[in-house]
Amino acid sequence: MELNVNTLKINSKKVCDKIEFFIKEKVKELNRQGIVIGLSGGIDSAVVAYLVVNAVGNKNVLALLMPERDSSPDSIKDAKLVAKNLGIETKVIDLKKPLASLGVYNTITAKFLKKGFVVRGLYKGFEKISGNPFYKGLEGTENKYLAQGNAFYKIKHRLRMITLYYYSEQKNYLVAGCCNKTEFLTGFFVKYGDSAADIMPINQLYKTQVRQIADYLKVPEKIIKKAPSPDLIPGIVDEFVLGIDYERLDIILYGLENKMSFKEIAKQLNVTEKKVKYFNEIIKKSKHMRELPYEPN
């Protein structure tokens, strides 16, 4: 199999039609009146917003904007731009107070994690001494500060999730999640946080495929072009954590999914075999995050 720039090309119209049909069906099947979505200002939630509006109409979509202490001010601006273009109702729910009352900003780690350049320095330093923090976060870590850092950003995603459900249930709406396949396979999401929703419209599309349909759906260029970021810890953007650009990562994942050898993938993409193996390990370590809770059998 040859891996190149065309490997992950999709027919955007066909894909969007299918997803929109799926959304419409699920709203009907589960007896709901519309859809709640969290708009982060990023490309994934923007794409899902366009898809749900196409599926059920802009009058039946509510978008929540949920900033907290560490959110970038640009995020809310970009989220509002999406909502305005689509003509959907928005509510801004500031999560700073509930997070503060849960003590989330009080740990030593939380006090440090405020400035981007400091955070990146800590991350790189930690990587040298104890291994990649993202990887360590997936497999469990005894390092107190890293564990605190994990808890610190994960509760933010989870609080967003429960806020989405709180509003969705009041309106008898569904919650649409915004995970994509790249995040899903690499565990680059929060278990019971952004991965928790009633429907997950773009979970079968790699990040680079989400970009393709973003173009087709006419998502504002500004949003398509900006560096993807979970917007939970200043300075921490996706490609910094993952250690590779999405173009190559997606093809590595595709190669692994299609049972190509590490060697073959590495050769074709001109990356080290070690890199390919690393992502294969990441897929394994994050397996429990993609499954229902374990039970004895």
Place this chain on the structure above:
Amino acid sequence: MELNVNTLKINSKKVCDKIEFFIKEKVKELNRQGIVIGLSGGIDSAVVAYLVVNAVGNKNVLALLMPERDSSPDSIKDAKLVAKNLGIETKVIDLKKPLASLGVYNTITAKFLKKGFVVRGLYKGFEKISGNPFYKGLEGTENKYLAQGNAFYKIKHRLRMITLYYYSEQKNYLVAGCCNKTEFLTGFFVKYGDSAADIMPINQLYKTQVRQIADYLKVPEKIIKKAPSPDLIPGIVDEFVLGIDYERLDIILYGLENKMSFKEIAKQLNVTEKKVKYFNEIIKKSKHMRELPYEPN
């Protein structure tokens, strides 16, 4: 097949041994140092506490007690009794403030849902006019007050879940959930609330089987005997909502699971066929709550 008092009898020692082995294995497999559990004061979380302590030792278990405005004062007393008997560390995290800052106590519905007898009256009244509120809650409802009531109690369970994760991640512990099979099949749990955990030790035991192993594990009699309640809305206890006692419900579910006809189950248990059909519907309506988010395929 004959349904009688022996139908769901289990060998408690064998079952507990298996569950404890499972717990130990998962802690090792996921590279964690212990287990976090939420103690409600009820039998399910008490049983799980005994099992996890047997599996990993009381020094490696943290119990969170998470009261809020509407919790019964007895709950915390009973939870503390369990923790004391087992010698496990507890933390009391009051969720009133975060819930208040999310606006949860502000809706009209929330203001009404304070007194048990008022709540039961509203529930029964609603049942007459619009159908069973629990059932309506499963299938989605356009009734504003019922929808508000749903949102009101569900966010409490979800906030407990994210609090458990917040502490588990700081200590590199697993979260053990306390759902049982009766709750799981009937949707008598909160999606991404109490059903969200890393491991679910008693999810394959019916409520009446949980009672059997509670005896075996020597859970305090006071806790085994008290009426099961989600403790989220005053006056709302399990059997009031489900409309039947657990002894018969478990056997109905067992009969349905084993593909017995509605008629046969009804006859053997001396309940109406309508009742059996109702629980069969409940199983279907709650299906989405037992699955991963839906995706287009």
